[in-house]
Amino acid sequence: MSNFFSLLYNELFKIYIRKSTWVMYIILGLIAVGGAIIISSFDDVQPTEYTDNWKEELQEENEALHKDNEEFGYSFNDDRIMKNEYLLENDIRPLNYGAWQYTLENVGLVAIVSLLTIIIGSSIISNEYKWGTIKLLLIRPISRNIILLSKFIAIFVFGLFTMIYLFLVSMLGGAVFFGFEGFNPSTVIMTANGIEYVPIVGEVMSEYGYRIVNLIMMTTLAFMISTIFKNSSIAIGVGIFLLMGGNIITGIFSQYEWSKYLLFANLDLKMYETGNILIEGMTLGFSITMLIVYFVVFVALAWLFFNKRDIVNQ
Amino acid sequence: MSNVALELTNVRKKIKNKEIIKDVNLTIRQGEVYGFIGPNGAGKTTTIRMIVGLMDLTDGEIKVLGKSIEKEYKDAARNLGAIVENPEMYPFMTGRQNLSHFARMYDDVPKGRVEEVITLVGLDQAIDEKVSKYSLGMRQRLGIAQAILHKPAVLILDEPTNGLDPAGIREIRDYIRRLAVEDNVAVMISSHLLSEIELMCDRIGIIKHGELITEQSVKEDSEEADQSEIKVVLDVKETEEAIKVLASLELKAEKEGSQLVSLMTRETIPQVVNKLVESGVTIYGVTGVKPSLEDQFLELTGGNIIE
Ligand SMILES: Nc1ncnc2c1ncn2[C@@H]1O[C@H](COP(=O)(O)OP(=O)(O)OP(=O)(O)O)[C@@H](O)[C@H]1O
Numbered sequence: 001m002s003n004f005f006s007l008l009y010n011e012l013f014k015i016y017i018r019k020s021t022w023v024m025y026i027i028l029g030l031i032a033v034g035g036a037i038i039i040s041s042f043d044d045v046q047p048t049e050y051t052d053n054w055k056e057e058l059q060e061e062n063e064a065l066h067k068d069n070e071e072f073g074y075s076f077n078d079d080r081i082m083k084n085e086y087l088l089e090n091d092i093r094p095l096n097y098g099a100w101q102y103t104l105e106n107v108g109l110v111a112i113v114s115l116l117t118i119i120i121g122s123s124i125i126s127n128e129y130k131w132g133t134i135k136l137l138l139i140r141p142i143s144r145n146i147i148l149l150s151k152f153i154a155i156f157v158f159g160l161f162t163m164i165y166l167f168l169v170s171m172l173g174g175a176v177f178f179g180f181e182g183f184n185p186s187t188v189i190m191t192a193n194g195i196e197y198v199p200i201v202g203e204v205m206s207e208y209g210y211r212i213v214n215l216i217m218m219t220t221l222a223f224m225i226s227t228i229f230k231n232s233s234i235a236i237g238v239g240i241f242l243l244m245g246g247n248i249i250t251g252i253f254s255q256y257e258w259s260k261y262l263l264f265a266n267l268d269l270k271m272y273e274t275g276n277i278l279i280e281g282m283t284l285g286f287s288i289t290m291l292i293v294y295f296v297v298f299v300a301l302a303w304l305f306f307n308k309r310d311i312v313n314q
Numbered sequence: 315m316s317n318v319a320l321e322l323t324n325v326r327k328k329i330k331n332k333e334i335i336k337d338v339n340l341t342i343r344q345g346e347v348y349g350f351i352g353p354n355g356a357g358k359t360t361t362i363r364m365i366v367g368l369m370d371l372t373d374g375e376i377k378v379l380g381k382s383i384e385k386e387y388k389d390a391a392r393n394l395g396a397i398v399e400n401p402e403m404y405p406f407m408t409g410r411q412n413l414s415h416f417a418r419m420y421d422d423v424p425k426g427r428v429e430e431v432i433t434l435v436g437l438d439q440a441i442d443e444k445v446s447k448y449s450l451g452m453r454q455r456l457g458i459a460q461a462i463l464h465k466p467a468v469l470i471l472d473e474p475t476n477g478l479d480p481a482g483i484r485e486i487r488d489y490i491r492r493l494a495v496e497d498n499v500a501v502m503i504s505s506h507l508l509s510e511i512e513l514m515c516d517r518i519g520i521i522k523h524g525e526l527i528t529e530q531s532v533k534e535d536s537e538e539a540d541q542s543e544i545k546v547v548l549d550v551k552e553t554e555e556a557i558k559v560l561a562s563l564e565l566k567a568e569k570e571g572s573q574l575v576s577l578m579t580r581e582t583i584p585q586v587v588n589k590l591v592e593s594g595v596t597i598y599g600v601t602g603v604k605p606s607l608e609d610q611f612l613e614l615t616g617g618n619i620i621e
Pocket residue numbers: 312329330334352353354355356357358359360361506
């Protein structure tokens with residue numbers, strides 16, 4: 001099995017030795033820090049700094065928020081107001097905005113991590129065809145299954161590294177521009193059961209974690225497509241389209257009962273926590289089963305095509 | 315007789331109902347260098363792809379040191395090293411990184427081996443440059459280096475002389491002979507240019523339209539060579555007189571310009587020269603022309619025509 005780690009090392013080496021990978025990391029890094037730079041350079045979007053007088057400050061804030069609501073005739077500040085009231089009722093000093101909260105808000109950037117992972121997943125096999133190195137790879141005393149597996153795992157190791165990178169850059173950017181709230185701060189959040197006071201670390205983990213489901217499924221789909229067609233452009237295209245458009249597709253079909261069997265209907269497991277279940281009758285168990293079924297089908301198809309194929313020029 | 319290293323039995327390959335390889339039987343022994351010659355599109359690369367496990371066989375069997383490439387893939391592949399068609403490497407990696415990459419795919423390639431093969435193929439100077447900057451000849455050398463990393467018992471080289479200059483070809487030739495003689499490696503080299511590999515082969519097989527049409531040994535200075543007739547060109551002043559002398563030795567001669575051409579065995583050449591001198595014929599030169607394999611090859615394949 002020591003050999004398997006050599007294969008994994010080889011695959012990661014080929015990913016990280018290329019300049020294009022580092023360009024992707026630089027861009028992701030800039031976007032992750034960019035938000036902090038923008039927020040901190042405009043005065044009117046600066047987060048409030050609470051002092052020892054925080055109770056008064058919270059009350060003032062709520063009054064201002066109520067006023068806003070009335071002015072716009074729409075209660076878009078209700079969450080904020082309820083959270084503030086909860087803090088006042090329970091005598092909890094609010095947390096000043098800092099690295100953790102910034103990182104939590106950056107969770108949307110997981111979509112970019114997904115995008116990069118899809119790109120890597122779409123090209124890890126097809127590049128070997130493009131470079132002509134597939135021949136040299138497949139004449140070694142290693143079965144094709146193992147080669148395929150090493151590549152598949154390398155994709156997700158890349159995804160994991162990139163995720164950690166996003167987290168670290170966000171924390172660092174947040175800490176530099178807003179300060180650090182400490183190692184294990186808590187905050188108030190909205191859940192299906194109302195407002196709760198929880199450690200922010202757990203919240204970050206769960207928010208990022210839920211989005212990994214989408215990352216894994218779309219990457220596996222793109223990996224399968226590129227393995228079958230030996231072409232990364234189709235796979236990247238389909239992967240990105242579905243990554244971005246999955247919700248729209250689900251929206252279109254959600255009136256039909258059968259749409260719960262669609263992959264996209266099952267990607268957002270957070271709905272079972274918040275209670276906004278897409279189609280009645282869906283359960284967490286159902287969604288996990290559907291995800292596993294799709295995953296197995298994608299992997300099996302990739303495996304079938306990779307294993308059976310005669311290796312010829314394009 | 316040494317052991318069989320590579321054996322192809324009734325190998326056939328059909329792609330989309332087209333028979334590309336038709337019943338090829340072929341055996342290469344340890345320490346033997348086998349030239350696999352054929353015009354473009356004859357099926358050399360297809361045969362090689364099947365030997366190294368890149369393609370399935372439609373029918374037949376291929377064994378490497380007695381292990382079937384289809385049924386015992388890992389055991390067979392462990393003893394194989396190959397270049398298939400162009401020696402493509404990862405262009406964004408250096409030569410050394412490429413070699414280390416492939417070395418990691420074996421359990422038993424020791425650390426120093428990479429350095430060893432770099433020196434063997436003469437790439438010390440350029441090994442830390444990116445492969446994208448390599449010339450075709452340098453890539454060809456790197457291709458050979460990756461093929462011998464794990465000291466395979468059978469080495470398959472698809473057109474390894476492609477892109478090499480004459481000095482490069484000579485180097486590869488010496489190196490391949492050494493591998494065969496010193497390490498007992500069985501080598502299969504394909505080419506469509508017989509002249510380039512003739513000198514390094516013990517035996518050649520000619521493939522055309524997917525069929526192995528002939529196999530023959532390449533003999534040098536063997537006893538047999540003394541017995542077989544070769545073409546001899548005599549450059550003499552008195553051609554008529556010389557024809558009579560040859561006739562007295564029961565040799566036919568034809569006049570080609572100012573020269574005479576005759577067929578005789580190597581052994582009889584000194585005798586002929588003596589007789590001519592005794593008869594007072596002025597000799598400017600005697601040249602033995604071996605019937606070149608190239609001529610035979612062209613005759614057999616009908617030239618390098620892609621059909
Ligand atoms: N994937 C394929 N599909 C259909 N026909 C193929 C395929 N691969 C090869 N062929 C055909 O098989 C024949 C043999 O091709 P091959 O590449 O083995 O020839 P070759 O002897 O290596 O030629 P060259 O000297 O040009 O390298 C050719 O006629 C080619 O058209």
